Amino acid sequence: MSNIPDPILQGLQRGWKVLGGKHGALPERVSCDVAIIGSGAGAGITAELLTKAGLNVVIVEEGPLKSSTDFKQLEPEAYASLYQENAGRKTKDKGITILQGRSVGGTTTVNWTSSFRTPPETLKFWQDQFGLKDFSVEALAPYFQQVQTRLNIEPWAVAPNENNELLRRGAAKLGIKAEVIPRNVKGCYNLGSCGMGCPTNAKQSMLVTTLPFALDRGATLLVETRVEKMVIEGSRVTALQCIAVKPNAAPAHPGGAVTTVVARHVVLAGGAINSPALLMRSKAPDPHQRLGSRTFLHPVAITTAVMAEPVQAWTGAPQSIYSDHFMHTQPVDGPIAFKLEVAPLHPVFFGANLPGFGESQAALFRQYPNAHVTLALMRDGFHPQSVGGKVELRSDGSPLLDYPLTDYVLEGARRAMLAMAQIQFEAGARMVYPGHELARGTSTWAETKAAIEALPMKPLLTRIGSAHVMGGCGMAADEKAGVTRPDGQHWQLENLSIHDGSIFPTSIGANPQLSIYGTVNRLAQGLAKRLTSKEVALA
The missing domain is CATH 3.50.50.60 (FAD/NAD(P)-binding domain)
Known part of the structure; x- marks a missing residue:
């Protein structure tokens, strides 16, 4: 990519006022209109x-x-x-x-x-x-x-990669609406490393x-x-x-x-x-x-599928298809609603989110080219049992978020896993692994459904992540x-x-x-x- 101009280096060469780190020592005092x-x-x-x-x-x-x-x-x-x-x-x-x-x-x-x-x-x-x-x-x-x-935010006009197409395909077979995601890109190379x-x-x-x-x-x-x-x-x-x-x-x-x-x-x-x-x-x-109170995440539940054909989820626009079916079918003060998207899978990210450990995890990692991970972004903060978390300070003054996973949120994760697994099987999954430490891969929707319904939905057992912090x-x-x-x-x-x-x-x-x-x-x-x-x- 060495032939692509770097606007930051160009700006520094033009004389931008940047200080700190390798750009120069910080001044003792700075005055301005707005900091x-x-x-x-x-x-x-x-x-x-x-x-x-x-x-x-x-x-x-x-x-x-x-x-x-x-x-x-x-x-x-x-x-x-x-x-x-x-x-x-x-x-x-x-x-x-x-x-x-x-x-x-x-x-x-x-x-x-995604915008x-x-x-x-x-x-x-x-x-x-x-x-x-x-x-x-x-x-x-x-x-x-x-x-x-x-910011050039427009619906992604390029055909979705196989990773996103699987979400659209599986949802369509169930009569669930899936739509194109708007993206803030201009001249995108469709690399997938956003x-x-x-x-x-x-x-x-x-x-x-x-x-x-x-x-x-x-x-x-x-x-x-x-x-x-x-x-x-x-x-x-x-x-x-x-x-x-x-x-x-x-x-x-x-x-x-x-x-x-x-x-x-x-x-x-x-x-x-x-x-x-x-x-x-x-x-x-x-x-x-x-x-610091009412700090909210979109707690994210996942299911990992192994597809019959290669997915190569590391390439192409990371997210271009979504479904709000399970968002719109829930009243705001009812059971927790969730948005469905997929995750781009690069090796470290994929490995960190794999269920199990040891040989079973290694065996699943060998299926990496065929792996597909669906995400459910749960909408927190709209229900009396949905109070989010609270920011605290450690002894050194650094922040720490206390975010108890309540039964309300965890039951939402169960419902989300059921929805995602069914969509993945409809899209052609050979095996589905719910995002839970006690879950094992299963090869049919009926078997997976029974397994998810029997899982104890507890913090640390249920795999939850988030990239969205609000409040x-x-x-x-x-x-x-x-x-x-x-x-x-x-x-x-x-x-x-x-x-x-x-x-x-x-x-x-x-x-x-x-x-x-x-x-x-x-x-x-x-x-x-x-x-x-x-x-x-x-x-």
């Missing part, structure tokens, strides 16, 4: 709009600056350099593995590009339960459209779109720089105290220099888990004990019900806005990147107008 903490979906949209309004912006990112030149399609390198905790972030009881990005561009640099608007039933629930009257399909539509144009960073710059992540826009307009980017705490005086954030960190997140100079960032306004966009944790470390006001700084029209106002401002801190997935009152019920883009587009336009009196929109 943005994080560089993912919410941060990137905000940075473009605020620099367009003429504001002096500093972006502070804990992770390194990596670009297409660095993306070698090698899992060990990618997971170590682009993900939180080396792609090993887990919940408190180790029951759920969480994939979150940790580099410039955040999770947008490593996600699989969905916030479902109408989710918005309706927010309106009814959290007083977010302005969060309607009609009110958000223009902001979503602006983002979709800016989760390791795009080596061709086709993925329209924040890394190659909004952040370069902001840097070209004078923004400063501090990388390998962690905001340890906000200095809070009364109702204002007066400074950010930052330290240099190594690429592995360890302090670069333990007990050493602190960089102070002073800003007229602060935008917190570190992502759910990290954003609540920073507010906790800073002892931010939390009079109603909402901070912890939830929006609400009443300060007693949330951390964040409907306009994105913190309820108690007048110069702090929160622009990331942590503001969602529940999980979305769909891959959340476009929900973050669209919502933050609206919030950031409003913030730009409050700070400058200027009307701005995405380029």
Whole structure:
């Protein structure tokens, strides 16, 4: 891929103001109009709009600056350099593995590009339960459209790879509707390595779109720089105290220099888990004990099938077909609903999610070319027994998510496994392995159905993962019900806005990147107008 231009290297050559790590020592003090903490979906949209309004912006990112030149399609390198905790972030009881990005561009640099608007039933629930009257399909539509144009989000026009086609084929035989996924790509090579960073710059992540826009307009980017705490005086954030960190997140100079960032306004966009944790470390006001609570995942259940013919699930667009049949057939306050998608399978990812151990696991790994993994993204946060998790702090101040897997969620996982297994058999599976430590492969739908129904659905036995984290700084029209106002401002801190997935009152019920883009587009336009009196929109 050496003949493909690298827009990040080109920008650095043009004189972008980037400091930290190999880009130069951090200054002792920085002053600006707006400091943005994080560089993912919410941060990137905000940075473009605020620099367009003429504001002096500093972006502070804990992770390194990596670009297409660095993306070698090698899992060990990618997971170590682009993900939180080396792609090993887990919940408190180790029951759920969480994939979150940790580099410039955040999770947008490593996600699989699936882009969905916030479902109408989710918005309706927010309106009814959290007083977010302005969060309607009609009110958000223009902001979503602006983002979709800016990031080239369109239904994937290329025929699905066999991995995705199996989901469509099996669902069709059962009369279940499956549709094409919109993706944020331009000139995609259809390589399938989206989760390791795009080596061709086709993925329209924040890394190659909004952040370069902001840097070209004078923004400063501090990388390998962690905001340890906000200095809070009364109702204002007066400074950010930052330290240099190594690429592995360890302090670069333990007990050493602190960089102070002073800003007229602060935008917190570190992502759910990290954003609540920073507010906790800073002892931010939390009079109603909402901070860090109602943090939601889409808990993901899986089934692995061995197909009669090769699938080669490592190649082609990772996700291009989905089904919301089991989302639409459940009332929002009924049994947990779920969205069906498939997983791209690269060797390390596949091996980490295989059931069993020892020779049985090795035997299944030898079926790798024929393997097919279906995912069920469960919509959490809409039921009295669906309260999500809570962000806590470890003794060193790092975040930890306590996310008990309740019977409500685990019974949803059972129903999801049944649905996925049936679809896989209809698509031609020879064997299906439910994602459960006590499960064994079975060769017929009847046998598999009986086995899944008999499984004890318990944490740690049931394999659950997630790549979608939301909540912890939830929006609400009443300060007693949330951390964040409907306009994105913190309820108690007048110069702090929160622009990331942590503001969602529940999980979305769909891959959340476009929900973050669209919502933050609206919030950031409003913030730009409050700070400058200027009307701005995405380029």
